[in-house]
Amino acid sequence: MNALLAAVREGRSADVPGLLATLGAQERKAALAELKALRSEVRGWDWDRWDEQERVRSALLVAGTGCHTGAAALAAWLGARDLRSPANPPYEVLLDLLKDRKTSWLGDLAHRLAGRASTAQDDFPLIQELVRLSGCPVPTTDGFVHGWAEAMCPARGAGPGALREDPHVRTLVPLLFETAELARSLAVHDDPTEPRHWPTALADLAAEGVVERSVLVERCVLRLLRGGRPGEMRFLLRLLRRLALSAQEEHAFAAEWAAMAADGLSTVASHAQGVLGRLAERGELSPGALSDVSAAVLFRPEKKLVRGQLMLLGTVLGAAGGAVEDARVLLPVVAEAFGHPDIGIQDRALKLVGRHLSAVDEDVRAELAEAAAQVGPIHRQAAIALFGELPAAAGTYEEILPPVPLPRRLEPAPASVAELVEQLVALRPEADVAAFERVMDGLVRFAHRDRERLTEALRDALADRWWFDDAARQATERRFLSHPNGLDVMAAALLGKVSAKTLNRARSRPARQNGCVHAALEHTQCTRMWEAAYFAVTRPLPFLLSTPTWHTGTLEPDELLERLSVYRRLGVTPGPADFGQALLRVRRTGETAARTAVAAAGLGTKEADWFANWLTAPEPVPTALRVRMDGGPASSGPEDRHEGARQLIHETRERWSVRREFPASLHWLTWAQDISRTECSHWASVDLRWSAVLPQDRETLAAWQLGGVLATAVDEMRGNASCLPALAEAEGDAGPALHRLLACGLGARHGEDRMSAVDALLVLAARGQLDSALLGRELAELALQGTVKLNRLADAARAAAVTGAYATTWAVLAALLPPLLGAAPGPRGLAGILGVAAECTEQCGSAVACEAAGAGLMDRLAALAGKRASSDLVRQASRLLVALGR
Known part of the structure; x- marks a missing residue:
């Protein structure tokens, strides 16, 4: 037994079967307990031992197969994720170890392995041999059927004879159409003339009587009716064409054809x-x-x-x-x-x-x-x-816009440790501002109020986190020093997995001056978490000053004043990053801000005095932000592609008072920012919580996120426009940067990004903040540059219009069309834009539509409609002219 364990620990899988043969039943039982202990040990090894870990896992898999006596336990062992390497297990070795077991036991094992959805397809060779040895009925699970389809795939070398001679073909072929998803190997070859593909093979089986034709036709039609991925439907349609249904067969499924x-x-x-x-x-x-x-x-x-x-x-x-x-x-x-x-x-x-x-x-x-x-x-x-x-149209046109979204007040921090830990475990990296801030504030409060109970609950709930094991303490601290990994850094600090020295070092670092603004935004968020974790283990704060009042990230000034008053009464010094973020979030306009400034000046603390000055300062930080996008045609070079849309220059004035008062993590606000997509590594990403760093300066936020949203149109990135609805609900000016951001989103490649832009457009319109003419001009500029494709824009415009916002959509298109109609040659997809514009004018009526249509638009439409051509472009121009009353 010791020799067996030594071979396993050294990863000598080839020696394991011979050593197992020398052991009796009791020795194997004893060895199994040691193997389980070794398995637990291997789980905790650091990633730098991955090569050794793979060899030991392979040996463990083989040794455990020989030592297990129960079919259920062995199936769990063979299917365990931590014992499987990227390569499939050595099935021949495993079968050699199992061949002497009872046939009923082998059949039980076969069906248990087939029932494991995650591994059944990969384990098909083993299961198939177990079925042959035991003589048990063939399994019918999805994984086994997919494994059979892969093994029998004509395109992968299985000749027609292999399918015809398979003893289970009549049972398994009908099951190919009943799995939750069709086996991917069914559509390996799409060429209908290719003899080595499934449709041809199945049609031949039906013609030869190996598989009943009526069953094959019925299952194929019913699976088409059920629906699925386009590739699955393509396979089924090709199979139907190969089967060449008779008139009688077509008539038998008349109801199904109608439903399809x-x-x-x-x-x-x-x-x-x-x-x-x-x-x-x-x-x-x-x-x-x-x-x-x-x-x-x-x-x-x-x-x-x-x-x-x-x-x-x-x-x-x-x-x-x-x-x-x-x-x-x-x-x-x-x-x-x-x-x-x-x-x-x-x-x-x-x-x-x-x-x-x-x-x-x-x-x-x-x-x-x-x-x-x-x-x-x-x-x-x-x-x-x-x-x-004809009957007259009923009633007058009425524009339908969504209700103006009201700010949602953040709920209080979780009231109990159990609720807090539950929400921490469920928190995802893409969580919104409200969810993230509630959990962060809760961790700070309970670290101050009941740290012992909090750490006990965290220890039980987070034992599976990568940083929990003490064996890799140095690697853990290095990783947390580079990134807090969300709120994990606070939990790890409370559990003693990362030192206060490391946290203090992390929170004291400034942003890199030669880095991009997106890295600085990320650094600001990280510093706040490092700081909260540092104070949680050194001098716990009663609560955070910067927790926002509203879901947008805005903090009400009277609420911040109340928190500063509590800090003064308790003698607590605020965390620099926390206080700096609170100032950036606080609302600086309105009567409440003016009253709060007076009250703060009388509070008598350094932070309160600065707060009062901040509320009365003439301009915010960053100030005088200018955004320019150079025009001109895009270059086709590998590094300069879409250069005209790529150069984003953001500048801020130097504010030395900020450098004196703000912590080092926020000094970047005073730097002149020069950002281009060729130099910035964050241009293709957008963090939904960036908007909570400066929730009172929407125009600046839009400028900083322009590169990421632009990537949805230029580089067909997915998901980056999801920030647009939040920006539409935020506060601050809605100027050129926000409208350019919205224009990029409306031309995004993926539908979900365009819908995010449509939602933002409608919210801005409902709030009375949409500059339709500005948005139309931005869209025209991007379209003529080739950044925004008109077919995508037409889809987005139609989606906005059909919500009932026909007049709003038309106002944007009325500003978009003159530059497009004046371009020679006209951009591709212009007919689709004209079609949406005509639909909008038909719905809202010429009286409403003509208010946004200038004489230049009418003249250019008339010139286009007067051409002697039958193209869709000319027809749509004529349609729009008629709708406008011309």
Whole structure:
């Protein structure tokens, strides 16, 4: 046994099977206890022993396999994450150790391994051999099925004979369509002509009778109906095409095709639409069923599907030869397209109704005429010619904007240690200002009030943190010296895992003068946490001065005065970083600030005097911030790409009083900032809590975060525009930097970033802080530079408009369009912008829209609409002119 343990500790996996063979049952049982102890020891090794750790883990896995006697315990051992290396376990060695066990035991182990979702696919070779040795039923779990699909994949070397001869093929092929997600190997080859891919292999199995064709067709159709990722749907559609469904098979799933056309992915809906067309041609689709599915398809956003459905309806109506019943059922559905935003689809629907209008009675005709009131102004004369006078639009236009967001007061710090620790454990790096500040203030308060109980609760709750083990104390302190890792530094300090000397060294360092402003912002936040941790273990503070009053990060002046009064009564000296952050957060305007300044001057402490001066100072810090973005075309060089949009220059005046009074962590506020995306390593990131550093100076915050939001448009970064709604709710000026930031977000690559920008735009409009003309000009400049693509902007503008803010959206587009229409050649995607603009003017009415439209816009639209061309650009320009009353 000692020889076995020595071999395991030295990582000699090859020697383990031979040593196990010399041990009896009792010796193996005793060895197992030692192996478990060694496993616990290895878990705590530092990362610099990773190579040794991997060898010992591999040996532990093999030794434990030979020593375990219970199937459940062995399955847990084999599936344990801490015993598995990146390479798969040595399955042949493991099987050799297990082959002499009872067949029932081997079958039990096979099904237990197959039931482990995290490892079943990787362990398929072992499970498969256990099933063969035991003769047990084949497992049907998702992991095992995925492992079988990977092993049998024709593209990975498994020939057609391997599938055909597999004893479980009839059982497992239907299960391929029932797993929560389809096996990735099913779509390894997308080329339909490639013989080595799953659709071809499965179709061949059905043709040869190895797998029942009806089962394969049914499972494939039902899985398409269920939906999934685009790649999964592509595989299923290719399989259907390889199977070449007969007319009878297509008819058997008529209801499923209708549901797919209504709700499936566009590729699935297009295929289903084609099948429905064939059913209709064969007379197997009733007018009522076609009406039901058409009502859903005509509301889909994909224009191709809508046009295809109108063509199908036209084909059916034409084949009916003017049958009254078909027209009475189908024409009202066609009329649903009268309200479609695309003028081409409106035109198709009008013409289709016009061809068959004579086949319906007066009641249906009146219903169609009422629906025709939805057509846009450009088609209104055609609708009047068809139906006569149309019903007038009901009521006057009313702009709908979201309610003005009210500031939310921060809830008090957690009232109990248990609640505090629970919230600390649940706190995520992306937590908002309110959640982070509550937990931080709670840690400070309980460190002062009941440190013993707090440390006991932290020790129980955080035992799994990387810094908890004392074995790597020096490495832990080095890491905390470079970054506090959120609030972990406070917990680690309270538990004695990081020394006060290290914390004092960290909190005393200034920001690097040659660093970027984003590094300085991060350093400011880190210093505050280092300082709080330092005081928690040296002289605990009763509470923090800088905890904000509102969720935006703003601190009310009377609240800060009350906290300073308590500090004076208790004889507590504020932490420099905490007090400096409190001053940057405090509201400096309004009657409350003026009254508080007078009261603070009489408090009699150095901090209160400075607070009073701060409230009455003529200008904030940083001051005179100027933002300039150089224009010009973008360079295509690897380092100078989009140079015109990349150069962001931020300057602040020197404020020597700040250098005298503020702590070193905030001296960077007095430096002249020169930041470009080529030199700043933070340009592609945005921290949602940066806004709480200077919540009273929104324009400065916008300038500092411009690079990160710009990256969502230029470099297609994801998530950086999430700061925009918070900035829209913040305080301070809404000037050029904020509007440029918003413009970049509206042109972001990813939809969630554009929606963040739309939310911010609507909030600014509701607060009366949106400068529509300025935003339009910023968008035009970015679009002409190529920074913002117009198709993305059109999507964002439409999303803003359909909330009910048509007039607001139009005001922005009215300022955007003149520069774009004057450019030669016109930028790509201009037709989409004109389409959204026309939709806005049609909704809010020409009287409202003309207020934002200048004569220059009208003239350029007229010149474009007068061209002899049938392009979408010319049609949309004509549509907008008509909507504007021209």
